[in-house]
Amino acid sequence: MKAMKLCIMAGLMSLSSLHAQEKHFLLSGQYAFAGPVGAFKNYVGITSPRGWTAEGTYMLNNQLGVGFSVGFNDFYEKTPRAVYYDKNTAVSAVRTNTLQTIPLLATVSYQWWQDKGWVKPYVSLGIGANNVNYEQYWGMFVDRKNGWGWSIRPLVGLHIPFSKTYAGAGVNLSAQYNYTHFSYNELNNIQSWQGNIGLYFLLK
Amino acid sequence: MKKLGFSWLLWVGVAAMISSGCRKDPLANLTSEESRVYVTNRDTTVNFSSYHSFSIVDSVAFVNNDNAPRRTLTQADAAMIAAIKAQMQQRGYVLVDKSQRPDLGINVTRISNSYVGLVSTPGYWSTWPGYWDPFYWGYPGYGYYFPTFYSYYRYREGSWVIDMIDLKNADKSGNALKAIWNAQIRGDAVLSSSTVESSVKALFDQSAYLKAGG
Numbered sequence: 001m002k003a004m005k006l007c008i009m010a011g012l013m014s015l016s017s018l019h020a021q022e023k024h025f026l027l028s029g030q031y032a033f034a035g036p037v038g039a040f041k042n043y044v045g046i047t048s049p050r051g052w053t054a055e056g057t058y059m060l061n062n063q064l065g066v067g068f069s070v071g072f073n074d075f076y077e078k079t080p081r082a083v084y085y086d087k088n089t090a091v092s093a094v095r096t097n098t099l100q101t102i103p104l105l106a107t108v109s110y111q112w113w114q115d116k117g118w119v120k121p122y123v124s125l126g127i128g129a130n131n132v133n134y135e136q137y138w139g140m141f142v143d144r145k146n147g148w149g150w151s152i153r154p155l156v157g158l159h160i161p162f163s164k165t166y167a168g169a170g171v172n173l174s175a176q177y178n179y180t181h182f183s184y185n186e187l188n189n190i191q192s193w194q195g196n197i198g199l200y201f202l203l204k
Numbered sequence: 205m206k207k208l209g210f211s212w213l214l215w216v217g218v219a220a221m222i223s224s225g226c227r228k229d230p231l232a233n234l235t236s237e238e239s240r241v242y243v244t245n246r247d248t249t250v251n252f253s254s255y256h257s258f259s260i261v262d263s264v265a266f267v268n269n270d271n272a273p274r275r276t277l278t279q280a281d282a283a284m285i286a287a288i289k290a291q292m293q294q295r296g297y298v299l300v301d302k303s304q305r306p307d308l309g310i311n312v313t314r315i316s317n318s319y320v321g322l323v324s325t326p327g328y329w330s331t332w333p334g335y336w337d338p339f340y341w342g343y344p345g346y347g348y349y350f351p352t353f354y355s356y357y358r359y360r361e362g363s364w365v366i367d368m369i370d371l372k373n374a375d376k377s378g379n380a381l382k383a384i385w386n387a388q389i390r391g392d393a394v395l396s397s398s399t400v401e402s403s404v405k406a407l408f409d410q411s412a413y414l415k416a417g418g
Contacts, residue, residue, distance in 0.1 A: 050226045076228045081238070083410045090410045092242040096230040113332045137230045140239035 007198045026057040026065060028172045030198030037177070037191040043077075043097050050074040053196055059111055065109045069126050073194070075099040096137040101180065101190070103130040103151050111159070120159040120167070125151050130180040134187065149182035149190075159200055172200040219303070237321060238389030242406040246413065247384040253417035255307035255372060257298045260285055268316040276314070280397040284364060285311055287404035295408070296416030302341060307372040309341050309381075314395065315363040341381065362387075362395035363388060385414070 023178030032051035036044050051074065057067030078096045112121050130151035136143045157174030161167040173196070180190040231239075264281040266274055288310060289299055299308050368385035387407045393399050407412060 050228060052226070070404060072226055076230070078230070078233060088248050090244045092237040092406050092410050093240075096226070096233070098230055100227060111317065135230070137234075139241040140234060141241060141390065142230075188255050188344045 003132040014113045025203045026059055026067075026200060027055070027203065028057075028198055028200035029054045030168070030172060030174070030196035032071060032073065032194055032196045034075070034178070036075065039188055040190050040192060043073040043186055046077050048073055048075045050076075051194070053198075055107065056104060059202075063110055063112070065107075065111065067107045067109070069105040069107050069128075069184065071103050073101045073153050073192070075101075088124065091138060093138040094140075096111040096136070098135045099187075099190070100135075101130050101178075103153070103178070103180070104128050105151065105153065111125065118161070118164060120161070121162055122157050123154070124155040124174075126155065130178075130182070131174050132180060132182045132185050132190065132192075136185065143185070145184045147182060147184070149180045151178065152177045153179040153194075157196075168202045168204065170200060172196070210415040236392040237402075239390065240394060240403065242403065242410065243370055243388040244407055246402065246411070247382075250370070250384045252413050253415055254387075255370075256416050257300045257304070257306045257370075257413040258292055258308035259300055259302040259304075259306040260288055260292075260310040260311060261312055265311065265313040266316070269315060278397075280400060281312070281314065283397040283400040284314075284404070287311065287401045288366065291404055292414075294375070295414050298416070305371070307370075309368065309371045310371045311367040312386050313364070313367075315365060316362045316395070341369070341374075363390040363395060363401070385411070387411075 030053045032053050033047060033049050034051055035047040049182055051072055053069060053071035053197045055067055055069040057065040059065045076096070076098045078094065081092060081094045083090050083092045084095075103126070105128035107124050107126040109124035111120055128151055129148050131148055132146070134145040136144075153176050155174050155176035157170055157172060159167075159170055161170035176196070178190070178192045182190050231329055263275040263277040263286075264284065266276045266281075292310075292382060293299060297308065302309070364387075366387040366389075367383045370382045370384050389403045389407070
């Protein structure tokens, strides 16, 4: 729970550091939760409640924007003691599989934005690099690999202004799919879905 | 521009802080028992039922980074030897004195403060004088031969290493005693005598093929 609270704080803190420093910017910070997809489930099979994202988008006009996104996810699954056999070797261990990702993405987004209105849907595509930290613990002994892989994430979201008459700030809800090219041991590319909830500010 | 640069620095700082703070720490979520790892390696060409008797060393080879290897018999060493004897006898092997030409010889090594990576052969200590003593088993001048199937996991705490050697076929193996089974115990508090019995039981539980023939 402590780690989860930290993630929520992080999403909001990222906003305060960016707020009111550039105009024509859409800034957002979100708490994020993510679940494994495909073969990644074989490594970690449970949803991660520890994550956050922050984005800054320069609005070229009322609809089209380009920007930058950064985030963090921590996947973790502990398996009770079991014996693992490999040819001539048997290893009895409590195994803990962990993976952390820090995506750094360039983004392009299209928003159905109007000065007045209520819910404003948008879509976004992010492409860039993802720093992946693989740590598989056999008891207290770790097999570690850190590296970078190219990454892509399509996203759909909603901006929900705090007020019908003021669209400059509100709640941001979004869902995305993540793909990162990274292979090591049993990992063969990393796919996940992700839900985000946070706040946005439009700085005109 | 200066203001913008400061903003990005803050952003990066927040990212770095959260990257570590948001993580669930695997080691903090392990009990002492859960931290332990039991590894066994076997020679799959060997029929362990073809052996009937065994003998075990009367003291333990102690290896660490600071001192030359030496023989010791601490309370934990004695507990380890007793636990192995009990497990072997439960599997039907008969304990005999080494002078009675046992089929199997068992060496026990206690290692402290060593750092070993993932390798395919036993650790560097296997070539140290004292770790392996062919004189003890009545084969002066013999080397110590490990098949290449052994694998070691990295560790940085105390550990036990147990080697089972084939004395029955020593005369056929060309001046080298062949290790046919190897076991390692690693993790928190493994050098404590209180953990020895359960650790040895785990090794034998995952080695069902260790069973004397009728």
